Amino acid sequence: MATMADNFDRRRRPDDRPTRPWWKIALVTVPVLVVAGSAIGYLSNSGFSNGWYVPLKKPSFQPPGWAFGVVWTILYTFMGIALALILSRPASKQRTLALALFGGQLLLNWAWSPTFFGAGFIDGGFLLILGMDVLVTALIIAAWPLSRVAALLLVPYLAWLCLATTLNYETGKLNPGADRAPLGITGG
Structure with missing residues (x-):
């Protein structure tokens, strides 16, 4: 059964069809990412209770x-x-690249809250989020030939990261001396 995502990505070669239904993979990837991301935020005391x-x-x-x-x-x-849409594609160098970029940005994503909120390292968080900006941009580009829907689903994430990057930087500028390990980047 073809889904809307499959139809949107239909202009592919016949041998480039998904190897398994993406939505079945998403039944695993979505809860894992939501729960893991929430747990990391909670454990690092992210936000307004810190x-x-x-x-x-x-x-x-x-x-x-x-x-x-x-x-x-x-x-x-x-x-x-x-991620499910990318994983559903047949093995290829492009898919491997996209998965490596996804994994890299996810590691930086999961390291940001413990760095910024948990450790109080404003400059360290800023460097991590700049790395995320670069990796997510590269991921969108790498995902496009595999699944346009996957690439487009990552655009709001990149937009939010750009806002978060600015928030991180401005927080450092507004709070000189607050960074527990200043690197001289944001002035904190």
Whole structure:
């Protein structure tokens, strides 16, 4: 049974059809990413319950605290679907590249909250998120030939990362001396 995602990606060679239904893979990838991302955020005391973070000055354009949980749940869901679409494609160098980029950005993603919120390293978080920006951009480009839907599902994630990158940087600028391991990047 063809799905909308399969139909959108239909202009492929006959030998490039999904090897298994993407939605069956998504039944695993989506909950794993949502639960893992939520757990890492919780364990690193991310957000407005963090005693180090709460007193910091925030950029004027920062979204309200409740928005972060909602947005990250949606983004991890999109990431899980994108990963499932990529995994459903036949093995190839392009698929291997996309999976490596996905894994790399995910490791940086999961390291950011413990670095920024858990350790209070504003500059370290900034470097991690810059790495995510680069890897997610490369991932979107690498995913496009495999699944346009997967690539498009990652665009909101990149947009949110760009906002988060700016928030991270501005938080450092607004709070000199708050970084527990300053590298001289944001001024924190």
